[in-house]
Amino acid sequence: MGSFNYHWxxxxxxxxxxxNDLAILFDGENLKVYEPEDNNAVAYLLEDLGSGGAFxxxxxxxxxxxxxxxSEIKVGKVLRPLSNNAIDLGSENYKFRHGYFGGNIKVxxxxxxxxxxxxxGGQQNFIFxxxxxxxxxxxxxxxxxxxxxxxxxxNDITGNYTWKFITDMRTGTYVNSGVKSPDGxxxxxxxxxxxxxxxxxxxxxxxxxxxxxxQYVKEVVIEASDVSDFSSNVVTLLxxxxxxxxxxxxxxxxxxxxxxxxxxxxxRITLTLSTTVTTITIKIWEIMLLNLAPSGVFFDTLLPFDWxxxxxxxxxxxxxxxxxxxxxxxxxSYKFRNLHIAGFGDLGSLRINGTEVIDSSRNLKNVSxxxxxxxxxxxxxxxxxxxxxxxxxxxEPHTHLRNEISDFWNTPFWSQIPDKPHLFEVISDLTxxxxxxxxxxTGLDINRHGVYIIFVTIKNPQSQMPFxxxxxxxxxxxxxxxxxxxxxxxxxxxxxTNKDACICRAGYNESTMCIAFIMRDVDGYLRAYSLETRRRxxxxxxxxxxxxxTFTITNITTIRIQSTVAGAIGAGSRFIxxxxxxx
Amino acid sequence: xxxxxxxxxxxxxxxxVDDTPLPTPPSPRKLYRVYKTLKTSKGRIxxxxxxxxxxxxKEEIDELKKRGYIVEEIEW
Numbered sequence: 001m002g003s004f005n006y007h008w009x010x011x012x013x014x015x016x017x018x019x020n021d022l023a024i025l026f027d028g029e030n031l032k033v034y035e036p037e038d039n040n041a042v043a044y045l046l047e048d049l050g051s052g053g054a055f056x057x058x059x060x061x062x063x064x065x066x067x068x069x070x071s072e073i074k075v076g077k078v079l080r081p082l083s084n085n086a087i088d089l090g091s092e093n094y095k096f097r098h099g100y101f102g103g104n105i106k107v108x109x110x111x112x113x114x115x116x117x118x119x120x121g122g123q124q125n126f127i128f129x130x131x132x133x134x135x136x137x138x139x140x141x142x143x144x145x146x147x148x149x150x151x152x153x154x155n156d157i158t159g160n161y162t163w164k165f166i167t168d169m170r171t172g173t174y175v176n177s178g179v180k181s182p183d184g185x186x187x188x189x190x191x192x193x194x195x196x197x198x199x200x201x202x203x204x205x206x207x208x209x210x211x212x213x214x215q216y217v218k219e220v221v222i223e224a225s226d227v228s229d230f231s232s233n234v235v236t237l238l239x240x241x242x243x244x245x246x247x248x249x250x251x252x253x254x255x256x257x258x259x260x261x262x263x264x265x266x267x268r269i270t271l272t273l274s275t276t277v278t279t280i281t282i283k284i285w286e287i288m289l290l291n292l293a294p295s296g297v298f299f300d301t302l303l304p305f306d307w308x309x310x311x312x313x314x315x316x317x318x319x320x321x322x323x324x325x326x327x328x329x330x331x332x333s334y335k336f337r338n339l340h341i342a343g344f345g346d347l348g349s350l351r352i353n354g355t356e357v358i359d360s361s362r363n364l365k366n367v368s369x370x371x372x373x374x375x376x377x378x379x380x381x382x383x384x385x386x387x388x389x390x391x392x393x394x395x396e397p398h399t400h401l402r403n404e405i406s407d408f409w410n411t412p413f414w415s416q417i418p419d420k421p422h423l424f425e426v427i428s429d430l431t432x433x434x435x436x437x438x439x440x441x442t443g444l445d446i447n448r449h450g451v452y453i454i455f456v457t458i459k460n461p462q463s464q465m466p467f468x469x470x471x472x473x474x475x476x477x478x479x480x481x482x483x484x485x486x487x488x489x490x491x492x493x494x495x496x497t498n499k500d501a502c503i504c505r506a507g508y509n510e511s512t513m514c515i516a517f518i519m520r521d522v523d524g525y526l527r528a529y530s531l532e533t534r535r536r537x538x539x540x541x542x543x544x545x546x547x548x549x550t551f552t553i554t555n556i557t558t559i560r561i562q563s564t565v566a567g568a569i570g571a572g573s574r575f576i577x578x579x580x581x582x583x
Numbered sequence: 584x585x586x587x588x589x590x591x592x593x594x595x596x597x598x599x600v601d602d603t604p605l606p607t608p609p610s611p612r613k614l615y616r617v618y619k620t621l622k623t624s625k626g627r628i629x630x631x632x633x634x635x636x637x638x639x640x641k642e643e644i645d646e647l648k649k650r651g652y653i654v655e656e657i658e659w
Contacts, residue, residue: 430587430589443592467611
């Protein structure tokens with residue numbers, strides 16, 4: 001009907017059929033295209049054509065809407081590109097704004113437009129996929145500083161917070177900055193955290209911050225250096241210094257622009273967090289430096305212990321139970337083999353093969369010992385605890401052989417004899433083993449012992465000729481004593497008075513010998529009298545020294561012989577101290 | 584100072600070393616005795632003590648020696 005050049009002007013029609021089947025129907029404001037061979041199945045439908053108001057275009061497929069166009073474009077079927085991995089959604093310059101998905105997104109890569117991602121939904125920590133290692137897991141910063149804008153200084157705050165909480169990978173632990181806005185104005189908390197990676201990591205690929213009650217992340221900078229104070233050789237891995245990302249309760253992720261730390265050992269993370277809230281303070285729950293590393297390295301860093309292929313475990317820290325007196329090491333059926341401890345073992349009690357040998361009150365039980373292991377029975381604690389041993393003195397009559405006692409004067413019996421004779425007794429016999437300045441005796445009691453006599457021979461190894469002086473009771477100043485001396489040498493006598501307490505002298509590499517008698521006189525003054533001989537050959541000297549103190553004492557409990565030249569009491573010198581009256 | 588301390592009751596002997604310096608005593612007086620010699624007919628020299636121990640200055644010692652006296656320091 002009609003031809004290429006001659007057309008009918010108007011075709012007014014309600015429906016078009018293919019043979020008997022309905023093909024196209026103009027139904028009111030709608031245009032319906034029916035499926036072939038089925039008068040009831042609308043394949044395509046354009047609705048409300050020309051209504052002007054609720055203009056809708058529905059494209060039907062299979063009896064249900066496939067594409068609906070009105071105020072929104074709605075898709076009723078699977079939306080996919082015609083060819084695989086060749087068609088884009090949006091473009092570099094024309095991006096969709098938000099995307100909403102109820103299920104999963106499966107992609108090969110995510111490239112954030114702003115170099116960071118904010119992950120909302122609460123401050124609880126989560127583990128990133130195991131392909132990510134965390135080089136600062138369980139590490140504590142060796143230094144933390146806080147910026148003071150009023151002075152421009154970074155102040156050390158290492159000891160102000162428990163910083164290990166932000167790398168312990170645990171829920172429930174965090175660092176509360178204590179920072180809030182005083183008046184609703186934006187208040188910054190700017191800190192720098194220094195970590196020692198031990199030169200075991202090569203790359204840092206990202207950072208994840210888990211924050212609470214933080215309004216804005218304004219600065220995230222990651223630097224690496226091979227010196228701990230970052231004074232040189234610093235590389236910047238990430239520099240987000242002019243951002244303002246809103247993270248109230250959530251996580252903030254950023255990728256580093258320069259992941260390679262180039263073998264540097266130390267990492268410094270600079271953060272500026274801010275808030276305008278006047279009631280709640282900024283909190284950091286966790287900081288992770290993420291690394292595309294093998295899972296083994298991930299666990300090596302994450303866990304505070306190591307293991308080898310034989311399942312041996314090596315700890316990097318203390319092993320502490322989570323509750324007191326509740327958990328065992330080994331059990332009665334499966335015991336550890338050996339126990340090696342370098343320090344002490346602090347035990348409640350001790351059992352050997354199931355039998356208690358030391359109880360909790362430190363009583364020894366169920367043990368035996370051969371007689372031969374006791375070498376000094378009377379000094380052991382057993383002797384005092386024998387309930388029925390003889391305890392009275394003198395003991396019941398008994399006899400001992402004389403040769404049973406080898407050192408009677410040192411036995412406790414001697415001092416207990418009430419009517420024993422007073423005997424001259426040597427109470428000290430000292431041979432000097434090294435050159436010294438003085439020799440001193442303590443524990444003396446001249447009121448009981450009456451007189452002390454010191455037999456002295458001294459060798460002087462020093463080039464100077466010293467005075468060997470006698471001091472008592474700590475009065476070690478020679479000016480507190482007077483000495484009258486008489487010297488006979490070569491047949492001539494000399495004498496003189498001096499203000500010192502010399503009992504003898506010896507020339508270089510020569511010996512002297514003297515006998516000093518010491519008493520406290522009736523008036524309380526020290527009286528000492530020394531008979532000395534020094535020099536050799538025809539130059540032999542015969543001297544006496546009479547010494548008296550200028551002070552009084554009530555007893556003589558210490559006596560010192562001291563040289564005026566250091567080290568002049570030479571090795572081999574001998575001092576024999578005797579008391580005249582026994583105690 | 585360095586020295587031995589012996590407790591005669593316990594028989595304990597300790598070698599004690601501490602930072603206390605050994606006191607430096609004042610320089611002791613120098614005492615001299617003056618002698619004169621006599622020569623016998625047999626040629627023997629007899630030394631006669633001519634003084635008590637006495638403190639002398641260097642000038643006095645030199646003067647006495649020039650006058651034929653022997654001046655010896657006493658090791659007292």
